[in-house]
Amino acid sequence: MFSKACEYGIKASTYIPLQSLQRRRVSLSEIANEIDSPTAFTAKILHQLAKANILDSTKGPAGGFQIPKARIDTIKLGDIVFAIDGDSIYEGCGLGLDKCNADKPCPVHYKFVVIRDELKRMLQNTSLFELATGLETGLTYLKR
Amino acid sequence: MFSKACEYGIKASTYIPLQSLQRRRVSLSEIANEIDSPTAFTAKILHQLAKANILDSTKGPAGGFQIPKARIDTIKLGDIVFAIDGDSIYEGCGLGLDKCNADKPCPVHYKFVVIRDELKRMLQNTSLFELATGLETGLTYLKR
DNA sequence: ATTTTTTCAGATAATTTTATCCGAATTAAA
DNA sequence: TTTAATTCGGATAAAATTATCTGAAAAAAT
Numbered sequence: 001m002f003s004k005a006c007e008y009g010i011k012a013s014t015y016i017p018l019q020s021l022q023r024r025r026v027s028l029s030e031i032a033n034e035i036d037s038p039t040a041f042t043a044k045i046l047h048q049l050a051k052a053n054i055l056d057s058t059k060g061p062a063g064g065f066q067i068p069k070a071r072i073d074t075i076k077l078g079d080i081v082f083a084i085d086g087d088s089i090y091e092g093c094g095l096g097l098d099k100c101n102a103d104k105p106c107p108v109h110y111k112f113v114v115i116r117d118e119l120k121r122m123l124q125n126t127s128l129f130e131l132a133t134g135l136e137t138g139l140t141y142l143k144r
Numbered sequence: 145m146f147s148k149a150c151e152y153g154i155k156a157s158t159y160i161p162l163q164s165l166q167r168r169r170v171s172l173s174e175i176a177n178e179i180d181s182p183t184a185f186t187a188k189i190l191h192q193l194a195k196a197n198i199l200d201s202t203k204g205p206a207g208g209f210q211i212p213k214a215r216i217d218t219i220k221l222g223d224i225v226f227a228i229d230g231d232s233i234y235e236g237c238g239l240g241l242d243k244c245n246a247d248k249p250c251p252v253h254y255k256f257v258v259i260r261d262e263l264k265r266m267l268q269n270t271s272l273f274e275l276a277t278g279l280e281t282g283l284t285y286l287k288r
Numbered sequence: 289a290t291t292t293t294t295t296c297a298g299a300t301a302a303t304t305t306t307a308t309c310c311g312a313a314t315t316a317a318a
Numbered sequence: 319t320t321t322a323a324t325t326c327g328g329a330t331a332a333a334a335t336t337a338t339c340t341g342a343a344a345a346a347a348t
Contacts, residue, residue: 001145001233004306007240014251027324041307047326060315061323077252089145096151099288107158107275107284108221111266119259131251140251144243148336171294185337191296204345205293 006084009045011035011142013080016055016065017072017132025064036143045084052083067128077131078123090120150228153189155179155286157224160199160209161216161276169208180287189228196227211272221275222267234264 002010015034019026028046032039046065050057054075055067067075081089093100094112102109134140146154159178163170172190176183190209194201198219199211211219225233237244238256246253278284 001236001238004240007238010252011239029324038307040309043325044307044327050325057325058315059313059323059325061317063315063324065325092145094145094151095155095286096148097285097288104285104288105283106286107278108154108270109284111270115259115263115266118262122255122259126252126255134251139249140253141241141248142239142250144241144248173294182337184339187295188297188337194295201295202345203293203295203343205347207294207345209295 002081002089003085005041005045006081008035008037008042009049009080009084010077011037012042012046012065013049013054013067013075013128014131014135015142016067017128018136020067020069020072021132023069025058025062025066027064031065034142049080049083052079054079054083072132073127073129075128076124077126077128078120080128081123090116146225146233147229149185149189150225152179152181152186153193153224153228154221155181156186156190156209157193157198157211157219157272158275158279159286160211161272162280164211164213164216165276167213169202169206169210171208175209178286193224193227196223198223198227216276217271217273219272220268221270221272222264225267234260 012031012035015031016026028043029039031037031046032042035042046055046057049055050065055065057063057065093106094108095106097106100106100109131140135142156175156179159175160170172187173183175181175190176186179186190199190201193199194209199209201207201209237250238252239250241250244250244253275284279286
């Protein structure tokens with residue numbers, strides 16, 4: 001469904017707010033450790049999310065990543081997915097046709113529209129705050 | 145969503161019944177041409193589907209691929225997907241965790257269950273007959 | 289029997305995705 | 319001002335997926 005990169009991106013974006021709510025910056029190594037991901041690869045993804053304005057990064061000692069408190073509630077799961085995997089999950093044809101739409105649909109087009117609309121809605125309705133809360137209360141997990 | 149291999153598999157499985165309904169066997173080259181896929185790679189996938197008992201293949205002149213009439217209605221889209229991509233789409237965690245279930249769910253677990261159940265249902269309710277009919281009536285397309 | 293047409297099977301190649309490595313740039317602290 | 323801790327950026331490597339090539343096996347037609 002999502003690329004590995006996107007999976008790591010989502011996990012990181014779920015963990016970071018947990019600390020940002022207490023104004024704590026988190027380092028790359030802490031993140032990679034907490035979400036059980038390859039460090040250097042994770043760096044690229046975090047960088048990508050920083051460029052997309054989803055998180056803030058600061059260099060130097062005591063530097064790290066952070067999401068401004070106010071944004072934790074407004075950033076949605078879909079924003080992360082879009083920043084990393086692009087619009088393929090929203091626009092792409094289920095069978096990989098270049099041009100597939102209501103005018104010239106592939107055999108599974110209408111079947112997929114239904115599923116994808118629901119997925120879309122879910123991604124745009126789920127905030128990082130909601131995801132982070134699940135973690136904080138011990139209801140959900142990022143490892144194992 | 146699906147692998148390229150699976151996309152080709154679905155397309156082939158949509159085209160073949162169109163001919164099988166008229167007791168016509170189709171050759172690899174015709175299939176690859178009709179679904180606009182790389183020939184040799186398509187051969188592998190068709191072979192895989194043959195081993196999974198989803199289609200019949202016969203060698204020699206006038207050989208090719210076929211799906212017994214009676215089975216066109218009972219084979220579901222989900223059978224093709226399972227034969228090629230395995231159960232990843234049914235079982236895999238949205239964030240790639242090894243063990244993710246109601247006991248120890250990932251942050252998006254419950255959100256995904258809903259989507260996946262609908263996808264599952266769709267895949268198991270859609271028969272090759274239904275897909276082929278769309279093609280035959282000119283309602284859907286396999287190329288471009 | 290021989291030839292021709294086809295799928296089958298294994299080896300190899302190309303591409304994409306995932307992952308690592310290393311040094312540069314930045315910033316805070318000493 | 320130096321040092322240490324960190325992200326940034328580009329090069330490279332490894333792994334997985336996609337694609338091609340080549341010859342063997344099977345079966346029908348000649």
